[in-house]
Amino acid sequence: MDIISKYIDAIKAIEPRADIHVSDDTVYTTVSSSKLRDLAKAIYWDMDCFFRTCVGADERSINGFYALYHIFGDDRNGLNIVLKVYADPNNPTIPSIVDIVPAADWCEMEARDLLGIEFSGRKQYRLVLPPYWPKDLYPLRKEVPYNVKPQVIISSEKVGSWGKAPTGVAVPVGPYHPALHEPEYFELYVEGERVVDVRYRGFHVHRGIEKLGESKLTYQQVNFVAERICGICGFEHSVCYAQAIEKAAGIEIPERAKFIRSIVLEVERIHSHLLWVGVAAHLLGYDTGFMHTWRIREHVMVIAEMLTGSRKTYGINLIGGVRKDINEEKKRRALDVLKIIEKEFAELVKTMVNVPQIMKRLKGTGILPREDARKLSVVGPTARGSGLDRDIRRDLPYAAYGYADFNVPVYDEGDNLSRFLVRVDEVYESISIIRQLLDQLPQGPIMIEEFDIPEGRMAVSVVEAPRGEDIHFVITGRGKPYRWKVRAPTYQNIPALRVMLRDQPLADAPITIASIDPCFSCTDRVFIIDKHGHRKSLDQIMYRWR
């Protein structure tokens, strides 16, 4: 393919000695840290790629170094480009690329928090772990056991205080705020009712699943952890993980399993979008809309339970296929339910759009301009609402999406209303995808038993979750993954919140925060938005670990 050679020449131009090897849709190169920044600039801006994520890995037992993988994505041609940089074990520092690629801010800080890789040339702060976590204890290092419990005294520290508030009254939204349903903490600085600045501190949901994945669990058990990364789009993670391992080990799963995976993925997308439409109506005070949307959604939960055995965490996905089959009777009942949903949801949206308050508060609020969206490489409905035409199901088709044709709704106003309409359209697309896939469901086995997973293989797998693209990066080990990194969609969308929330009335903060459909349990990331706010260590917290 000429595109791959184009990338190879671009990389060779900057780093002549780089050893590049290509697996089916990923270009791996190992680069020296001195050349990293200009390579990142070339790929991100000149080749017009999007930034997926960066993964820190403790490879001292393999090659004696720490490694950092920067992953870029070229959606149009369905390519992933992985730049690997080594850092020497006793003083791991790597030049930061955050000024070239603003979207890399978080994953660099996460690599620093969990692995201790320092980044030169940027302001560094604690991201993932709580402030009272001991300074020199990096959980993802191989020698640290997964159940280490540092002795810390949890005093009732002042929530989220980082010194002086920039301006105005500080309004704490969270950690237990009715609009969020999840423990995330936004501190909105308001003048009157206008939001001036936002600070965000999350990570209440950091459960250390990556450490568990590479220490306590085996390959097949990691599926069930992946499924519980997020309670709403759990199956995306489980499919993404399984595909990553299957790609790394070169396992070819039966056709029927691919179809069942795609069908259940689309059932989950319908349930997730209906859930969001209901919550958005609730946030705007229109409880009737919330109740009726969730009444319609109940049908989806029932057919999900019929197809997979559980209302939400389906648990039918393993490496090598699926555990539960779809017979004729289930197919018929699923099609009936889809007919009901299509009819009732159309009518309900017609009603909601005519409620005066909803239109007034959705149109023109929480604007995310197209260039900001491009700079922060936002994903999913948030990107499609701001004019970026990105959809992994069409760009890098996986599972059985090659067999279904569907169009991707894109609006370019970039306000809450366009994100609302993107999700409404996607519900109908999903219904038509399920119908197409159910018709072409091939016969055959649904799982293969015998396969072996060689050690030391790398793979990047990308899946389109209801909230955006969801990336799993895997290095295979013996009996369990050596390194398993999850980059959830909301991880990429939260930085865009600052652009959306700036100069908006406070009353719209909940609906704007909800408009990116944040799934904090996927993300559990934190970052400081404003320029000069640096996280000072909260002195009233005592460490007893040292």
Added chain:
Amino acid sequence: MSKPKFLGKSIWVFHLNTGSCNGCDIEVLDVLTPYHDAERFGVKLVVSPRHADAALLTGPITIESLPKVLRAIEAMPRPRIIIALGSCACGGNIWHSSYSVIGGVPELLKILDERGIEVDGVYYVPGCPVRPESIVYAVGLIKGLVPKKIKPKVKKVGG
């Protein structure tokens, strides 16, 4: 604090998410929707611990959210009940022994006793995610409408 006569009739619940994957949280919301409608038992989802009688605690209580959980429970006026929803809250799910999680309500109760915060009742509702019907059944149990079905079974294996 004797059990007040009217607590059985109207239970105001406060949703306390301590690091849950929000599978149980949407089932908590689902309990209010038409098919399950917990409001017919007088259950109302309130927004601040000040107004609440029961805390619907979901999630394995990560150490990041621990200080805030303690303050939220402290802010609830007595008599207060903790309802642990889902296998994360009852036993810590898959990450019960992870470094950043204390492992569910049994451990939280120890920390609460340590700090002298009394709680008037703890209910456990297993499930992953917990079914809306299980939550309705737990509410029925609190109100005394339904018997407790689950019994511990100790079975000795024959020779």
Added chain:
Amino acid sequence: MEYLIFSIVFAGLSLLIPPLMDGIERKIRARVHSRIGPPITQTWYDLLKLFEKELVIPEGGLHIIILSLLYAMLAILTIIFTVSMVLMGYRYVLIVIITLFLFVQAIFTTVPFITSNPFAIIGASREVMLALVNEVFFVIILGLYMFFTGSPGLLLGSTSLLRASMILLVITLFVSAYVASGRIPFDIAEAEPELASGALIEFSGPILGMFMYSNFIKRLFVKLVPSMLILLPFTNNWLYLLIGSFAMAIILWVLYGLIAALLGRTRVDIAPISILKIYIPFIIVSILLYLAGY
């Protein structure tokens, strides 16, 4: 003597039915949501449970409790005053009960300011913003009503009320009653998703019970005033007027509950504009009609 019995009966009635009516309203809202909804007496259960809970002194200290006691007493006083004075046929009843009502409204907007919770402060400031528009026009309309009828009090059987300008006035009064009762489009003071029940966030147990109970009574009072005005021309006996206005208040309560279930919540900067868009044209038209003699 029978005046005493009637006033006790009506006073007791006016203290008993607001929470019951709220139960009925929740039942209607549940029906619009296509679910069963709580029993009618649920609001009473809530209030009684709240009074049984532990009294946690909010951040504002003891004077919060004193103020909320004052607020509850004044609300109860207003409604009993209305009932007994109307029964007695007192001429200046309108002015007296309006001042009492405005005093109650003033306390409700100031109490949250004492607590240092930012949500309460923003909730109270929204309440002030809304009250500035709504209560002011409530008084203007009643002033115009008095000016049009030429008498400061309620004139039983005065046919002047059947004139077009008067009817327009009373209709705006009904709209103002809806806004004053703080229902969905205008409940921005306790907007749950945004401000976590802004004004009432710090109160718990008995204080919250008192505040909620007084709000229910305020809702009944705000519906009684317009229904009394509309029924004036049709009766010449104060007792029938009171019975009629209570019945109308109940019907209004059900109707308002239904409307509230169908609308979403406005923003604090849109709310005053949308209210003014209703009041100002109605008042101008009614003044013109009055000048033109109808």
Added chain:
Amino acid sequence: MSLKNIRRSRLGFLRALVIAGRSGRVTRRYPYEEPLVTSDFRGKIDIDETKCIGCGACVNACPPNALELINTRDGYVSLRYFVGRCIFCWRCIDVCPTGAIKGTREFELATNDISDLYDIIVHEPNKCRECGKLFSTKRMGDYVVTKSPLVENYVDLDPDCRKSRFLRAIENRFGGGIE
């Protein structure tokens, strides 16, 4: 369905009444009526003690360690199932060699005391004929013998005695002392 082709009407919001009217009250009066549970629902598992041999295959397969083999002080091995931590994935049913675990549709598991959530199967331990130590379970021994009869003569030895017997056997055969 983009905004342009949705018919915008001022009283459109009243249509919500039409929707509510048509759908009627859909609430299932659950404790008194059948819940919305389909026949495929994965509920609590039930361990049949007549078939369980205490081999621990389910313990290895269980992601949240809800199933654990605990050996009490006097050497008795027992399989403890903690419903509170179970994620109802039914992996144990897939891996159980003797089909002892059966899946039920039970979900009414609410309780106010956590000790209700423990099911314990206590197994008879094997007694080593040489040193009398108690190890694994008798059932396990019988199962192993039925599967591969030739191990019969040293199945009732605990692992250490078995190892030392095996080493001695090799030593005799090759005549060298391996101490």
